[in-house]
Amino acid sequence: MPKNNNHKYLEEQNNVQDMGELGEWVEAVRSDEPSEADWQNARSSLAARLQSESKENVFMNLIRNAFAFQCRQWTKAVGFAVVVLVVMAGAGLWDRSAGLAFADVIEHIRSVQSLIFTSSVEGPNQPKMTFQAQYLEPGRQRTISPEGNILVMDMEQGKSMSLIPSAKKGSILDFSQLPQKQQSQTNFVDYLRKLQSGAEMILGHKEFDGVTAKGFYVEQDGQKYTIWADLKTGLPVWVKIEMAMYGDMSVILTDFQFNPDLDESLFEIALPTDYEEIKMPVVDVSEPTEQDLIDLLRMIAEKNQGEFPSALTMQDVAKLLGGKIGDGEPSQQDIQDFSAQFVKLTRGLLFFQKNSNNDWHYQTDGVKLGDSDPICWWKPADSATYRVIYADLTAADVHSNDF
Amino acid sequence: MNKERIDWVTELSETYGRMVFSSAYKVLGNPQDAEDVLQEVFLKLLGGWGKRIKPDAVHNWGAYLRVTAVRCAVDLLRRKPNFRQESWDYVREIEAPGENSPRFLASQKQKAGFLRQALNQLPERDSKIFAMRYFEDLSYDDIAGHLKINVNQVGVILHRTRERLKEILQPIESSFDRQTSAAPDRSRTSEEEAYHA
DSSP: OOGGGHHHHHHHHTOGGGSTHHHHHHHHHHTOOOOHHHHHHHHHHHHHHHHHTTSOOHHHHHHHHHHHSSSSHHHHHHHHHHHHHHHHHHHGGGOOOOOOOOHHHHHHHHHOSEEEEEEEEEOTTSOOEEEEEEEETTTEEEEEOTTSOEEEEETTTTEEEEEETTTTEEEEEEOTTSOHHHHTTSSHHHHHHTOOSSSOEEEEEEEETTEEEEEEEEEETTEEEEEEEETTTOOEEEEEEEEGGGTTOEEEEEEEEESOOOOGGGGOOSOOTTSEEOOOOOOOOSOOOHHHHHHHHHHHHHHTTTBOOSSSSHHHHHHHHTTOSOOSSOOHHHHHHHHHHHHHHHHHHHHHHHHTTTTOEEOOTTOBTTOSSEEEEEOOTTOSEEEEEETTSOEEEEEGGGO | OOHHHHHHHHHHHHHHHHHHHHHHHHHHOSHHHHHHHHHHHHHTTTSGGGGGOOGGGOSOHHHHHHHHHHHHHHHHHHHOTTOOOOOTHHHHTOOOOSTTSHHHHHHHHHHHHHHHHHHHTSOHHHHHHHIIIIITOOOHHHHHHHHTOOHHHHHHHHHHHHHHHHHHHHHHHHHHHHHHHSOOOOSOOHHHHHHHO
């Protein structure tokens, strides 16, 4: 037996048939096959997941970077407040008609008057962020970020309040100009309440901390919901919402406490008397337009010697804007300027997201602001021509034959 | 995300998805976890280091995905704090004796569960190599290539792993033989108690 074939000899000796009693255990595993139904379920989920991957991961970055954009607390809090508002407006772009009740489980959610839960926002290759949330009818939600910052939203009033307890600063935003329908879709409880029954898939049973739960999967309005509900009470124990408009971002809701006593004062939109108010600019929550994208590109290029971001993600955009936002204690003007920049940035990215499936192209290699080369182009739905934005930030309709 | 890349991964999943799911299931023993692995294996090709792997960079995608499935499955098995412990009660509740009977099939399923638990007690790399070789019939060369170790090392690790598994499973084997051939009895044997302890 040649020395270098030693392993071949060993390999032949190491077959299952020659393993004696151990071979029987191995055979038990080898013959243990999943059912065809299990495979078909897994296959459908994978296909849906791969399909959702075709969307850019703009929104996960957007929310994550709202916190991590700069290290200082004030920037995070302002970014969070603004991004919630602007993304909320974006949700309306994909808004479709609301539905009926989702059988028993949804009926339980609908009957809830108050709720405490944990929401974890996560995506592939992204750190998970966990928030503590409290909900009180009608339509009020209080969210505490990992840093301890607080966001209170009141859908009835159309207002939100952002508090930074560590700095004793806060701000109040008015989003009442949003259509009522969009306002009502801005918290997860409302998302669940609007689910419809009839098209859900049963996922079987699973244990959650000793509770046997029955699983449901349903897709509605482009979003995917996986809901595991306590078999005995019908109340949800684990909910996952995969948001199509946010790319591959998903939110997992757990640790539910139903109808706890929650003090009304927790949801008041009024700054504590010892807090300094951060004046927020008026936020444009209308549908993002091509001009928003152009404004975003101009803003970044002008701050970076004519250089455009290499990709339209929050990370790339933030990389170019990084360090441009001043150090030290911010003045009111600093905060206003930052907020305005953040709104522009977010709106520009929302416009990109809205068109990301329309044969979107973005290419800036070696191109500088003012050049005549095209930097991005896409084919709007129902259009015979491409819309092209050039490096001098002019735009034109171009037929594909001429492009 | 690059559409061409997604189309390619989708095609790959159509060809090898069933195999990956089955490989993961053998290690994990339940379809939910196997589904998690299925997604992990293919989504890895779209993100992180995985997106840099070109379609023609892998000579044998079947072997590559099979190895990846086993690796991911063993990793998941180790992350699960409440990996289900097999119970004797399952077998005892099934009254019908005999070959190929429901009782026999259930006992086979239970044996598989015990082997999975035993694997979970071994060093991670040893478990992976054992599963690749004996659950998936991968060659020494394939295993060594994917794990970047010497081929002879594979043989040594397999020998050691088999011996260790025999030690773990032997008391259960004795008990199992008695239990599956005897009339239903709801009390645990001392060996079982020792194992469960």
